[in-house]
Amino acid sequence: MAAALAVLALGATGCQSDDGDAQATPTTPAASSAGVATTLRHLDTKAFAEAARQQGAVLLDVRTPAEFAAGHLAGAKNLDVQATTFATQLAALDKTASYVVYCRTGHRSTVAGQQMLAAGFTKVVDLAGGITAWTAAGNPVTT
Numbered sequence: 001m002a003a004a005l006a007v008l009a010l011g012a013t014g015c016q017s018d019d020g021d022a023q024a025t026p027t028t029p030a031a032s033s034a035g036v037a038t039t040l041r042h043l044d045t046k047a048f049a050e051a052a053r054q055q056g057a058v059l060l061d062v063r064t065p066a067e068f069a070a071g072h073l074a075g076a077k078n079l080d081v082q083a084t085t086f087a088t089q090l091a092a093l094d095k096t097a098s099y100v101v102y103c104r105t106g107h108r109s110t111v112a113g114q115q116m117l118a119a120g121f122t123k124v125v126d127l128a129g130g131i132t133a134w135t136a137a138g139n140p141v142t143t
Contacts, residue, residue, distance in 0.1 A: 040113040042128040045137040048100060051125050057098045061131075062112040067104065071141040073134065076102075081112040095121045102127035102134070 043051060052059050052073070061072045062081040072078070079089055081103070093099075099116065101124060103109040109126040116124045127134060135141060 040110060040117060041125045042106070042110070043125050044128055045134050045139060048102070048125070048127045048134075049139070051098070052100045054098060057100055060099055060101045060112070061103070062101055062108050063103050069143065071131070071143050073102065073131070074140070074142045081108045090116065090119060093121075095119070098123040100125055100127070103130045105130040105132050
């Protein structure tokens with residue numbers, strides 16, 4: 001858990017733009033010898049929407065509560081990756097569920113997704129380009 005907090009402190013200082021990820025396509029995750037995904041998949045908006053529609057998928061918005069309140073994807077749960085309680089909240093989640101994760105541009109969701117995989121979550125994907133790419137593609141948000 002200390003390692004996850006160190007990654008959080010170093011890697012989640014803000015949600016900088018990942019210009020190269022805005023048009024990313026799905027990639028195949030690597031698997032460890034135990035068959036657990038070790039690489040986070042970055043999905044474009046269409047593939048992300050499909051993943052979010054899958055039965056049992058949990059949609060996580062890892063932005064701040066203020067950003068979430070300003071507009072989020074319908075059905076999303078807010079779990080702020082920058083909060084000091086993030087690791088504790090993460091530990092309370094079902095590691096076997098499927099998670100579709102996003103932030104503003106893809107940086108914080110990448111950090112969160114990597115932490116989730118390191119913590120033993122097996123089905124995690126993130127939205128390349130974040131909610132910025134989502135809205136640019138004409139998709140709705142809710143408040």
